[in-house]
Amino acid sequence: xxxxxxxxxxxxxxxxRQFSWTDTERNHSLPVDVWYPATKAYEGKDLDPExxxxxxxxxxxxxxxxxxxxxxxxxxGQRALVVFSHGFGGERRQTTFLCCxxxxxxxxxxxxxxxxxxxxxxxxxxxxxxDPEVIERFVQSRPCDVSFVIDQMLAGQSGLxxxxxxIGMSGHSFGGWTTLKTLETDERxxxxxxxxxxxxxxxxxxxxxxxxxxxxxxxxxxPVLYIVAELDSILPLEGMQDMFDRNxxxxxxxxxxxxxxxxxxxxxxxxxxxYKLMLGMLTEGMDEDARHSTETMIAGMKPSxxxxxxADAYALINGLGLAHFDRELRGNQDAASxxxxxxxxxxxxxxxxxxxx
Numbered sequence: 001x002x003x004x005x006x007x008x009x010x011x012x013x014x015x016x017r018q019f020s021w022t023d024t025e026r027n028h029s030l031p032v033d034v035w036y037p038a039t040k041a042y043e044g045k046d047l048d049p050e051x052x053x054x055x056x057x058x059x060x061x062x063x064x065x066x067x068x069x070x071x072x073x074x075x076x077g078q079r080a081l082v083v084f085s086h087g088f089g090g091e092r093r094q095t096t097f098l099c100c101x102x103x104x105x106x107x108x109x110x111x112x113x114x115x116x117x118x119x120x121x122x123x124x125x126x127x128x129x130x131d132p133e134v135i136e137r138f139v140q141s142r143p144c145d146v147s148f149v150i151d152q153m154l155a156g157q158s159g160l161x162x163x164x165x166x167i168g169m170s171g172h173s174f175g176g177w178t179t180l181k182t183l184e185t186d187e188r189x190x191x192x193x194x195x196x197x198x199x200x201x202x203x204x205x206x207x208x209x210x211x212x213x214x215x216x217x218x219x220x221x222x223p224v225l226y227i228v229a230e231l232d233s234i235l236p237l238e239g240m241q242d243m244f245d246r247n248x249x250x251x252x253x254x255x256x257x258x259x260x261x262x263x264x265x266x267x268x269x270x271x272x273x274x275y276k277l278m279l280g281m282l283t284e285g286m287d288e289d290a291r292h293s294t295e296t297m298i299a300g301m302k303p304s305x306x307x308x309x310x311a312d313a314y315a316l317i318n319g320l321g322l323a324h325f326d327r328e329l330r331g332n333q334d335a336a337s338x339x340x341x342x343x344x345x346x347x348x349x350x351x352x353x354x355x356x357x
Contacts, residue, residue, distance in 0.1 A: 004334035006326065007319040007350070010105030012037035014046045015072030016053055017158060023148045028141075030112045032149055033092050034158045035103035036079065038072035045069050046100070057091050058120050064266070066096040068103070074159065080166035080329045081153055083146055083189075084111040085182075087173030088138075088198075089122040094265050095172060095195075101318040107325065108160050112149050114142050117174070132209060139213050142178040143185045150188055166190065166329040170321065172264040173235065174198050176226075177210050180243070183218050191328035192224045193321050195264040196232055200239025211239070216246050223250045225324040227317055229259035230355075233301045244357050253357040254343065256316055258308045260301065264317065268310035276301050312352045 015038035022029040038046070045051040046069050053070040054063050082102055086094045092111040093099075099109040115121075117138050146169065153162050168191040171179040176197020183189055199210040224247055228240040237255065244253045256263060262272040279298050283291045304310075320343075326335035338346075347354050 004323075004332075004338055006105075006322040006335065006338065007315050009101065010103075012075065012104050012106055013040070013042040013044070013072065014038060014068040014100045014103040015042065015074060016066065016068040016070055018070075019158065021148070021152050021157060023144075026141075026144065026148075028115065028145075028148075030115060030145060030149070031092060032110055032112045032152070032158075033099075034111075034153075034160065035068055035096075035099045035109040036158075036160055037075045037103060037106050037108075038069060039075050042069050042072045045072075046104075055093065057093065058123055061123075064093070066093065066266075067100045068096070078161040078163045079106060079108040080168070080325065081150070081162045082107055082109045082168045082170060082193075082325060083149055083153075084109060085142065085146060085169070085171030085175030085178040086111065086114065086118070087171075087175050088117060089119055090172065090175065090265075091119045094119075096266055097314050098170070098317055098321060102322060102325070105322055105326075108153070108158070108162060110149050110153055110158070112145050114138060114145055114178075117142075135209055138174070139181075139210060142174070143182045146178060146182045147186045150186065164188070168192065168325045168329050170195060172196060173261065174210075177214070180214055180216075180224075180247075183222050183224075184215065187220060190222065191325055192222055193324055194224065194226050194243075195317065196228050196235055196261055197226065197240070197243060198235055200235065200242040202236055202238045202242070205239075208239075211242070214243070214246070216248060218248065221248075221250070223324070223328045224252075225320065226251070226253040227264075227320060228253060228255050229261060229263050230255050230257045231259060231302065231307070232261045233297050234261040241357060252339075254316070254320060255355045255357070256308060256313060257353040257355065258306075259313060260307055263308065263310070263313040268313060269304035272301075272304045272307070276303075308353075312350075315350060316347065316352050316354070 170193035176194035326332040
């Protein structure tokens with residue numbers, strides 16, 4: 001049996017750097033965070049609360065912490081790159097557990113804010129989720145954000161060396177849609193990991209602009225691993241099945257049982273329960289149809305205490321995500337053997353229950 005174990009944290013301490021880059025062609029500035037392998041001098045400091053990076057997603061809303069050291073000296077060498085795209089009303093640091101895990105295994109990870117579509121924008125009242133004009137605007141701009149960040153990373157603007165032939169992408173929700181759409185628009189992306197992606201047709205949403213915009217006509221073969229949630233209250237499993245059916249081979253979908261939409265974010269329990277509470281507060285200002293729809297959604301959402309533990313979701317996403325990129329970007333045969341095995345049984349041994357489409 002191979003010693004390959006993608007679940008455990010890798011041998012590299014993790015550093016993180018923050019940038020603001022301006023796309024002059026679009027007159028558009030983007031905050032970008034980058035995670036990378038740091039030198040041995042930082043060993044253990046990325047896991048020590050005293051030296052870990054702390055930051056505010058929204059000013060005045062409390063401090064978050066991640067398993068990385070800010071501005072740590074980078075270990076030398078060329079690296080594979082993974083770009084991460086946040087969800088609607090998310091933020092570039094919404095899924096640091098995965099970004100740090102990949103960096104600990106030798107990857108460079110870059111995540112940008114899709115400006116105008118972030119947590120701070122939602123709190124300010126901009127960019128209502130149900131506004132078709134807002135969605136259409138970001139359908140156009142999000143893939144451009146990704147390609148611009150890839151351009152900057154390849155040009156060395158982060159101070160890190162990237163292997164041009166080893167670029168992958170991941171994203172959650174609208175960021176999962178962004179991942180799939182970018183495969184159509186940027187041929188440099190060689191492997192994809194969409195997490196609970198938007199963009200699937202359902203019986204209740206046959207006029208979905210994001211679903212209509214995905215044609216899955218890529219000009220090369222791109223292996224795609226979907227990881228989705230069985231009880232997704234925002235993007236139902238029916239839509240995930242639709243995307244999987246339209247997606248060309250090679251493709252795999254792993255469904256995490258008893259999980260909801262926010263099992264792909266940091267602080268899963270807090271994020272899930274906080275979103276449910278916020279929805280309840282917003283119903284008072286809605287019209288009758290919207291209020292009924294939202295109340296139905298809330299009624300169908302279990303509290304986090306009744307859902308799969310966040311630690312199990314992290315293990316699943318980190319392990320399968322790393323193995324996917326190891327196989328497709330690095331050509332790692334141990335990762336290929338791992339993924340070709342019985343994933344349902346292998347994960348059950350870790351008390352993580354999944355099914356495959």
